[in-house]
Amino acid sequence: MALPIIVKWGGQEYSVTTLSEDDTVLDLKQFLKTLTGVLPERQKLLGLKVKGKPAENDVKLGALKLKPNTKIMMMGTREESLEDVLGPPPDNDDVVNDFDIEDEVVEVENREENLLKISRRVKEYKVEILNPPREGKKLLVLDVDYTLFDHRSCAETGVELMRPYLHEFLTSAYEDYDIVIWSATNMKWIEAKMKELGVSTNANYKITFMLDSAAMITVHTPRRGLIDVKPLGVIWGKFSEFYSKKNTIMFDDIGRNFLMNPQNGLKVSVKEARTVITSYMSSYRGYLRSRTSCFSARNHYDSAGHCSEYQTAYTWSSSFFVNLILYFLKIIAIRLKNPFPPI
Structure with a gap:
């Protein structure tokens, strides 16, 4: 049959x-x-x-x-x-500078047609709230592929595909952050991945809601032409009583996704690690308990679009929790202590 x-x-x-x-x-x-x-x-x-x-x-x-x-x-x-993917990165400026904050953000971020697109998403995009937003919590927005989930791995199960200690990370983050998942794919596949990873059913933390590619917008940049981005303004417009540019941070492996809100985005790298730092949890705790709440007033990047304190990148096979994510939380903590003036 x-x-x-x-x-x-x-x-x-x-x-x-x-x-x-x-x-x-x-x-x-x-x-x-x-x-x-x-x-x-x-x-x-x-x-x-x-x-x-x-x-x-x-x-x-x-x-x-x-x-x-x-x-x-x-x-x-x-x-x-x-x-x-496995070969050495090419000597190409576009690879190093995934997006150039100084050159393109002002042109893109404040362009009227882009703001109108965000306004339409706020009005038309339907968000399914899985768990109500919590009063007084910051917002952590997480990409899926290459950020939480290695979809090019040879692994077979969700446990093998996910970042090491992913659930411990989300459990710790949930104490102070509402957690939102935003992936540039269809919602059906996002739900499938979250189920496979055990994220959507974990009792120690809750996902507030998930966004798919339909919540993204297309913008035009002088250097790259038309590209799709993840405007946090969609979330801020729909949940203005809870979230804003002052209390939101987003992790994504594709830096151009932050083009509409660069001060609130942190690009995570999946390149091979050159340095191993093991004090993630203490740094993470210090960051979450930081007295400074305004992310948007800080510049997390240098002119090349990377965190300038450290150029370390991490591989999936590393044995500690956020060989990627918690390390970059540490970098934000450093930036919060040494703020840049707003762009």
């Missing part, structure tokens, strides 16, 4: 109609290789589970109890693309 399946990968959906319930997970992966070019050993098929555990390659599709036209998400990278 044929078992039609729809697989989403790389922003596209692929229909699989030639497999039956007697075929195995490996057969499905082999077929997906012909469609996508991703080797079976590089593929991660989210949601394929047997008795709560990821399905092994020899499991028959019929044992997965899939309904016809079930949609699943595949993660993985072609070999040629992987070489580009």
